[in-house]
Amino acid sequence: MNPYYQQDEITIYNNDNLEVLKNLPSNSISLIYCDILYNTGKKFDDYEDILGEPKEAMEWYRPRFLEMKRTLKDDGSIFIHCNWRLDSYMKILLDEIFGTDCFRNRIYRKHSDKRGFYSNFDSQVDIILYYVKNSDSFIFHELKNDQLKVIPLYENGYVPERSYTYKIDDTIVDPASLNKHWLITQSQLEKLVSKDEVVVVDSLPYRQTYTIPIGNLWAEDEMLDPYSRSVAAESYDTPKPDAVLERIIKMCSNEGDTVADFFLGGGTTAVVTKRENRKGIFCDISKKACDITIQKLENLDK
Numbered sequence: 078m079n080p081y082y083q084q085d086e087i088t089i090y091n092n093d094n095l096e097v098l099k100n101l102p103s104n105s106i107s108l109i110y111c112d113i114l115y116n117t118g119k120k121f122d123d124y125e126d127i128l129g130e131p132k133e134a135m136e137w138y139r140p141r142f143l144e145m146k147r148t149l150k151d152d153g154s155i156f157i158h159c160n161w162r163l164d165s166y167m168k169i170l171l172d173e174i175f176g177t178d179c180f181r182n183r184i185y186r187k188h189s190d191k192r193g194f195y196s197n198f199d200s201q202v203d204i205i206l207y208y209v210k211n212s213d214s215f216i217f218h219e220l221k222n223d224q225l226k227v228i229p230l231y232e233n234g235y236v237p238e239r240s241y242t243y244k245i246d247d248t249i250v251d252p253a254s255l256n257k258h259w260l261i262t263q264s265q266l267e268k269l270v271s272k273d274e275v276v277v278v279d280s281l282p283y284r285q286t287y288t289i290p291i292g293n294l295w296a297e298d299e300m301l302d303p304y305s306r307s308v309a310a311e312s313y314d315t316p317k318p319d320a321v322l323e324r325i326i327k328m329c330s331n332e333g334d335t336v337a338d339f340f341l342g343g344g345t346t347a348v349v350t351k352r353e354n355r356k357g358i359f360c361d362i363s364k365k366a367c368d369i370t371i372q373k374l375e376n377l378d379k
């Protein structure tokens with residue numbers, strides 16, 4: 078299959094993603110991110126977001142996710158961005174294809190601050206389902222912070238299986254004696270101790286670290302959709318903010334790795350991939366989406 082664009086290790090196909098996927102080699106991609114069709118029933122300029130009943134949508138996605146799994150490297154990861162319309166169906170489908178042990182997390186990305194038009198708790202988040210191909214070995218880098226953070230390694234309440242004693246700097250630490258329990262297992266603790274990251278304050282253990290603690294609620298201002306931040310409208314209707322892709326690409330791939338997005342849209346993944354010195358394989362059925370992306374990639378070189 079001929080690419081629509083190929084330059085600086087970035088390849089873009091203007092075809093149906095299933096056809097593109099079938100032509101890609103197995104075990105070749107480190108990270109897949111797809112902002113899929115949410116099944117909103119909306120008609121955009123260049124594509125229709127209509128897949129029928131959720132179970133019909135599952136059948137449309139099944140062969141695509143199977144191919145994505147085949148093309149992922151053994152230490153690869155996949156992030157499927159959807160919303161409340163399909164997230165539970167996609168979770169069941171991805172569990173079936175990747176295995177429940179390969180499910181890492183469900184990330185809630187706050188998309189808007191300016192809601193409140195609808196009743197029944199208007200939705201302010203969408204959902205990113207995160208899986209790995211192999212639960213024993215996958216790429217994951219914690220992000221670093223400039224400032225030292227001190228984070229408790231215990232929580233209130235007695236939990237028998239999290240009640241061991243451990244000697245740190247001549248102090249026997251025993252959270253159970255204070256009716257508390259360890260948040261981590263002994264082998265996880267040993268790894269932190271070997272990195273000199275554990276301190277004891279008032280008989281209780283804390284981790285001191287330069288790592289930024291990132292949970293599964295991504296609600297920082299830069300994560301919001303452009304319209305919610307009053308950023309000027311783009312040439313593309315439904316762009317995701319660069320910050321979402323920056324976090325995923327930096328944490329779950331290395332420089333030089335191949336990143337792919339098979340629902341490319343306005344090209345956010347392609348732009349961040351190039352900026353972060355990764356290779357890219359991208360695809361969109363819409364020529365307009367491919368052209369907007371190519372324009373953005375060329376602007377990066379100016």
Ligand SMILES: C[S@@+](CC[C@H](N)C(=O)[O-])C[C@H]1O[C@@H](n2cnc3c(N)ncnc32)[C@H](O)[C@@H]1O
Nearest residue numbers: 093094112124316317340342343345361362363
């Ligand atoms: C939600 S948008 C992606 C937006 C993108 N994340 C961004 O930041 O701009 C989904 C894209 O999937 C594309 N698409 C829909 N069906 C497709 C198919 N079968 N194969 C490839 N692309 C498809 C649409 O043309 C649309 O551009």
